[in-house]
Amino acid sequence: MANFDEKTRVTQVVRPVAGEEGDDNRTDCLVTIYTKEPTLLGKRFVLDESPTRVGRGTDNHIVLDSDSVSRRHAQFEAKGKSWTVMDLGSTNGTYCNDEQVHREIVLRNGDRVKIGSTIFKFLSGADVEAQYHEEIYRLTIVDGLTQVHNKRYLYEALERELIRGRRHNRNLAVLMFDIDHFKRINDLHGHLAGDFVLKELARLVQSRIRRDEVFARYGGEEFCIILPETTLEGAVELGERLRQQVHDHTFVFQQDRIKVTISVGCAVLSDTDRNAGELLKRADERLYEAKNSGRNRVCY
Numbered sequence: 001m002a003n004f005d006e007k008t009r010v011t012q013v014v015r016p017v018a019g020e021e022g023d024d025n026r027t028d029c030l031v032t033i034y035t036k037e038p039t040l041l042g043k044r045f046v047l048d049e050s051p052t053r054v055g056r057g058t059d060n061h062i063v064l065d066s067d068s069v070s071r072r073h074a075q076f077e078a079k080g081k082s083w084t085v086m087d088l089g090s091t092n093g094t095y096c097n098d099e100q101v102h103r104e105i106v107l108r109n110g111d112r113v114k115i116g117s118t119i120f121k122f123l124s125g126a127d128v129e130a131q132y133h134e135e136i137y138r139l140t141i142v143d144g145l146t147q148v149h150n151k152r153y154l155y156e157a158l159e160r161e162l163i164r165g166r167r168h169n170r171n172l173a174v175l176m177f178d179i180d181h182f183k184r185i186n187d188l189h190g191h192l193a194g195d196f197v198l199k200e201l202a203r204l205v206q207s208r209i210r211r212d213e214v215f216a217r218y219g220g221e222e223f224c225i226i227l228p229e230t231t232l233e234g235a236v237e238l239g240e241r242l243r244q245q246v247h248d249h250t251f252v253f254q255q256d257r258i259k260v261t262i263s264v265g266c267a268v269l270s271d272t273d274r275n276a277g278e279l280l281k282r283a284d285e286r287l288y289e290a291k292n293s294g295r296n297r298v299c300y
Contacts, residue, residue: 034119034144050078069116146202154216158276172269173235178222263290266300
């Protein structure tokens with residue numbers, strides 16, 4: 001099994017769950033599914049105070065230490081048996097399921113609320129405890145920002161496909177790509193725009209691949225696709241199609257049009273590959289060849 005250089009950190013519950021309190025034994029809560037503050041990942045915030053305020057200031061119920069978060073950024077408030085989210089005039093806005101919150105929004109179970117670079121998932125109902133544990137499991141295999149698989153899952157899936165490909169003498173290919181000049185996008189448009197580009201790119205690619213193909217965020221702005229029963233020619237064709245679609249796509253964040261291109265590297269399973277890491281390494285080498293030879297191209 002491959003060694004993974006990224007780990008999911010799960011911290012303690014903010015308050016103990018009081019299952020016997022409230023209507024229908026409900027303990028509605030927020031779970032942090034994406035954050036740039038490692039100690040917050042997987043943390044549960046029980047909504048037992050109304051309103052529950054979120055912001056950079058230490059007087060908030062939930063404190064997010066980030067320049068993209070206002071001192072008093074947003075609040076969650078109980079309205080009958082429901083919870084709502086409201087932006088408090090923040091600089092960078094509050095988002096629910098990627099839509100900016102302009103007024104008070106009634107939350108539904110499973111809604112994702114983004115405040116700065118942190119994404120919370122709202123859990124509600126009589127089975128919140130089970131939902132919470134399911135969400136913690138998801139954090140081990142799914143990237144919270146893009147909602148595609150993560151590096152850990154990628155390695156495990158590729159090891160399985162490698163064994164299957166050799167046993168049945170089937171082709172196996174890998175695409176690796178990343179966003180060209182991603183740091184420039186963050187510098188020019190801000191890190192929230194960078195997060196938007198990552199999510200929009202993932203959505204675009206996810207809609208273009210087959211169900212048996214595994215798409216994962218490899219790390220940062222780098223992604224990978226496992227292509228079972230695919231030749232090098234087929235991988236190159238898909239890589240070129242994705243490259244062109246990203247090039248032609250209009251990325252717009254808060255009225256800013258952002259030009260995005262990707263560089264792509266392709267590799268296929270060979271007799272000398274001892275594990276998934278070696279196949280990925282060769283795809284990664286082709287990716288860097290694409291970047292070093294001018295970017296916005298496919299190398300194999």
